[in-house]
Amino acid sequence: MTDHTTTPPFDAADHLPDELIERIRARAARHDAENTFPHDDLDDLRSAGYLGILVPQDRGGAGLGVAEAAILQQRLAGASPATALAVNMHLVWTGVAKVLRDRGIDDLAFVQEGAAAGEVFAFGISEAGNDLVLFGSDTDAAPLPDGGYAFTGTKIFTSLSPAWTHLGLHGLDTSSPDGPRLVYAFVPRSAESEGTIEVRDDWDTLGMRATQSRTTVLSGAVAPADRVVRFVPPGPNPDPLVFGIFSVFEVLLASVYTGIARRALDVAVATAGARTSKKTGKTYAQDPDIRWHIADMALAYDALPPQIASLAADVDALADHGARWFSLLAGLKHRATATAKRVVDDAMLVAGGSSYFTRSELSRLYRDVLAGAFHPSDPESAHATLASAWLGPIES
Incomplete structure (x- = not known):
């Protein structure tokens, strides 16, 4: 997957080299078919120092921010969505540790030190x-x-x-x-x-x-x-730990599903260029309807990486959105997962009937992207959060 939607202040290939991405991509179908955990992916990621990307350098990590981790998770999800989603949960805790330390709370030092040493949270x-x-x-x-x-x-x-x-x-x-x-x-x-x-x-x-x-x-x-x-205390509150969990979870989750959308778009483009119409003798990349589908997919996808980059940068910069944080983060996650599903739906149409076979990568992406609606904030929760932010709470 080529990253051209943003210019990160680092080289993503330094943390996820092309050869590692391709090894992970080559295993994804097998682990899906066998319903097995990708121990081999985790071992490779651990060896590459990926478990410590959000750990500060003074504790043995790469010292990246949430914005950089978001780009990396999009790249990893393009190779294997399930591997990226699994690792996401570990990165949430290392991200929370970073969010707290950045705000003067160093209670999760053991998480940072453990992650740098290869522990899995x-x-x-x-x-x-x-x-x-x-x-x-x-x-x-x-x-x-x-x-x-x-x-x-x-x-x-x-x-x-x-x-x-x-x-x-x-x-x-x-x-x-x-x-x-x-x-x-x-x-x-x-x-x-x-x-x-x-x-x-x-x-x-x-x-x-x-x-x-x-x-x-x-x-x-x-x-x-x-x-x-x-x-x-139980109930909604602005505790730094709650904010840390919610912010990192929503940003990195949005990143995984945005990575799925990008991969589906790339596969659709490649498929359109490889299929030839019996009717016209030209590739489907020249078909007006297919071109419209690809353009519509790109219009939807292109909106996601800048939104993720912006909110992730705000988390890193200690921006103060006050009570708006929760609606902004819930909205980001919901838009990313809903948009990713729409993009994969269109990719299936572009690829045609072959995408319906389980051997098709798009078939797996289609099944994987469906999980996005079940993560917090789910569609109902996201809409309730946004409604309260704009209309105020429901009157008792």
Whole structure:
């Protein structure tokens, strides 16, 4: 995938070389067909230092910003959407660590140091039926005498399930004398860990199969005191950790689906140039209807990278959008995922019936892009957030 929509202040190939991208692309179909986790991709990315791209140089990382990581994630998603989405969840935590440190809060130094050393951090926030997401939890967080917490509950969509070494999660502590509070912490995945962590082998999905985002059942799983990082009141609030999670998650998620859109556009262009019409004797690249479809795809896609670059740069620059941050970020994610689906739909039409076969890359992109609507902020949540931002809350 050629990046010509923006001029980054770095060379993306320094972090994702062409030969690495092509190796990952060559494996993507196999991992999708076999419903297997791309351990080989993760090993290559770890060797390339990719797990530490958002870690500052003084802690062994590349020292990139969220804006640069967003460009890299678009590039990686063009090779393998599922690999990019899985790694995204690790990058969210390293991005949160950066957002906090940039704002004078260095509570996640261990995340940065661990990522630079090759540790893998998974994202354990989603719970079945919990539409509060960051603002509530059905997982019980029980305080321990030494300051640690024992977590009991079920997390879903835990990407990187076969490979993570630390699970960043939240749970609700109802024992505090000051009232219920959400506890954010990291549970290690080691033989010495207290409690039990069951990772179910239940990821058999329509698309994004290689993410292996399995269900994780926690039964008294212990986060040590030095891995309990934040206490936050339930409900919407501007806590820096909540902002860090929401901002990095939405920007990098938008980046993955924008990368899918770009790849679908590239494949459609190549296919149009390779197919010849029996009717005219010319390639479909000369067909007026096909040209209209390609132009419409490009018009939609071209709007996405600048939006991502702008908001990501604002996160890096500590811009103050106040209460507008959440609507801006939710809107970015929604536009990216909805637009990517529209672009892939048109790419299927351009490619014709061959794209309907599972051997077609577009067939896989079509299935992968459908997952975009299920990530927070989903379409309903995004519209509710934007409606409140412009119209105010619903009157009681």
